[in-house]
Amino acid sequence: MSLTTIPARHGIATPLPKGSTIKVINTRGTQVVDTWAFTLSSFPPSPASTIETQMSNQHTRACLNSTIPKVGDGLFNNKRERLLTLVEDTTAGIHDTLIAACDEERYLELAGEKGRGHRNCADNLVEGLAVLGIKAPQFTPSPLNLFMNIPVHDDHTTLSFEAPTSKEGQYVCLKAEVDLVIAFSACPQDILKINCGEPVDAHFQIL
Structure with missing residues (x-):
């Protein structure tokens, strides 16, 4: 199956029908991929489709009692419904x-x-959804930041922005539990350590 590029510093979105699995690849091992998911008023998406629910980190953390999902965990929307399941992760499991x-x-x-x-991830979400004719939410949802390394330190309050721990070619696989649209941004951050100072392409593949 062919690979689709998530261009460095840009956003992209794709429909993901229920039961499909998407493989998100950290091609160089150093790229954070901001990830969002939305259910729509109609599917497949069209310019008449509107967003009905969105993947919500707040609800996901409460459902999982964890700040980072692991294999087998769900990713939930703002109605506490499971949108995606993390079915494979070849990294050390460090995401944000x-x-x-x-x-x-x-x-x-x-x-x-x-x-x-x-360039920034908030605008990249708008960019990616626009290609599908979908208007982005008024307020940018908090993304699942795949491959992003944000350790919380021993004082339980302080965090820091660190380089990814993932390696070249490592990936995660997410299974759609409902019809949805998934959007990605190859994060443009080039000031802090999180992309090792050099944003690059990542890729995805629908299995």
Whole structure:
């Protein structure tokens, strides 16, 4: 089956019918992939489709009693319904559900005026959904940040932004439990360590 590129610094979205599995590949091993999922008013998606529910990290953490999903765990929407199941993970299981998608304001915080106009995951979500004719939510949902390494330290409050622990070619597989649209952003972050300072392409494959 063919691979689809998640272009470095850009967003992409695809329909994922119930029962399908999508393999998200960290091709170089260093790229964070922000991930969202949505159910729609109609499927397959069309310009008339509207978003009905969205994958929710807040609800997922409560359902799992965990900050990071592991194989066999579900990813839940804002109605506490299971949208996806993590069915395979060849990494060490280090992903993130705590950090919001980067946006222009984040780059202004990090780099001042040099950050204005920086590509960002919030805009990449809009970009990816627009190709399917879907209007993005007014407020960017918190993404499942695949391959992102955000350790919480011994004081139980402090966290840090670290380089991914994943290796070249490692991947996760997510099975759709309902008809949905899944969206990805190859995170453009090039100031902090999270993409090792160099955003690159990632890939996905629908199995």
